[in-house]
Amino acid sequence: MTSFIDPCAHCEEMMQPYLDHVLTEAERVAAESHLDECEQCRRRYRFEESLRVYVRQATAEQMRPELRQKLSALRIPLD
Amino acid sequence: MSATVTVADMSENEDAQRLASEARDRVRFEEDALALADQVYRVARHIANSREDAEELVQETYVRAFRSWASFQPGTNLRAWLLRILTNLNIDRGRRQQRAPQMQALEANDYYLYDKLAEDGNGIPDTERVVERLSQDDIVTALAEVPHDFRDVIVLVDIGDFSYADAAQILDIPVGTVMSRLHRGRRILKGALAETALEEAGT
Numbered sequence: 001m002t003s004f005i006d007p008c009a010h011c012e013e014m015m016q017p018y019l020d021h022v023l024t025e026a027e028r029v030a031a032e033s034h035l036d037e038c039e040q041c042r043r044r045y046r047f048e049e050s051l052r053v054y055v056r057q058a059t060a061e062q063m064r065p066e067l068r069q070k071l072s073a074l075r076i077p078l079d
Numbered sequence: 080m081s082a083t084v085t086v087a088d089m090s091e092n093e094d095a096q097r098l099a100s101e102a103r104d105r106v107r108f109e110e111d112a113l114a115l116a117d118q119v120y121r122v123a124r125h126i127a128n129s130r131e132d133a134e135e136l137v138q139e140t141y142v143r144a145f146r147s148w149a150s151f152q153p154g155t156n157l158r159a160w161l162l163r164i165l166t167n168l169n170i171d172r173g174r175r176q177q178r179a180p181q182m183q184a185l186e187a188n189d190y191y192l193y194d195k196l197a198e199d200g201n202g203i204p205d206t207e208r209v210v211e212r213l214s215q216d217d218i219v220t221a222l223a224e225v226p227h228d229f230r231d232v233i234v235l236v237d238i239g240d241f242s243y244a245d246a247a248q249i250l251d252i253p254v255g256t257v258m259s260r261l262h263r264g265r266r267i268l269k270g271a272l273a274e275t276a277l278e279e280a281g282t
Binding site: 012015016020022043044047048050051052054055056057058059060061062063064067068070071072074075076078 | 102105106109113116117120121124125130134137138141142145146188189190192193209210213215218219222237238243258261262265268269
């Protein structure tokens, strides 16, 4: 039985593994060939990619210098 | 007689050498571990619920790491070793209470957030612009709303840059579980972001 697969729904399924670089070669080629012809999916992939970069930037909080000093002070002195 | 003295001297000397080399290894370990503190904190900050909790957790992690340095196998991933201590401590101390979410986190499909943000814009959205509609606070708040099991994986992989395999080892769960939690967790995060964005648009 051949079932109809909505190519955009399938592309959505492939998005996370695609961006994580864990698709097989064949799956990657298939995903890219759909992306080449579907602007809608392409935009959504690009959004996901930018979002990931943005999440990384937005969550990057520097440690306070006081904490760094406290950590150094935890070292076990040589006797 | 003189022969036994020599043997005793030699073994004392060996002991001293062994101690000196152990001390060197320990100092190097401590320096290597401290050099990773920024990266450890970055992950801890979002595994814990607040900056205070994160700072405490990082300190406890280093206390334990310095005490049990001898159990670290040189040549293996020290950052992962430290994070494993940290995530275990976080679970042991029962710090994983969920901050009361304002609403039930929604697990939407992968495109939900994009579609919501794009709907509000005029015409075809520019990807960069769509992302920019989310503030840094939106991201941090939404991430804190993701339940711990999912959040820990997102934080390790997407913020800490750990591989699926490292994350699996740190959390002591199978790689398949890392993958499924990561997928669901990212969807929950996007659902939470969509809700935040919609709330802001509505006010």
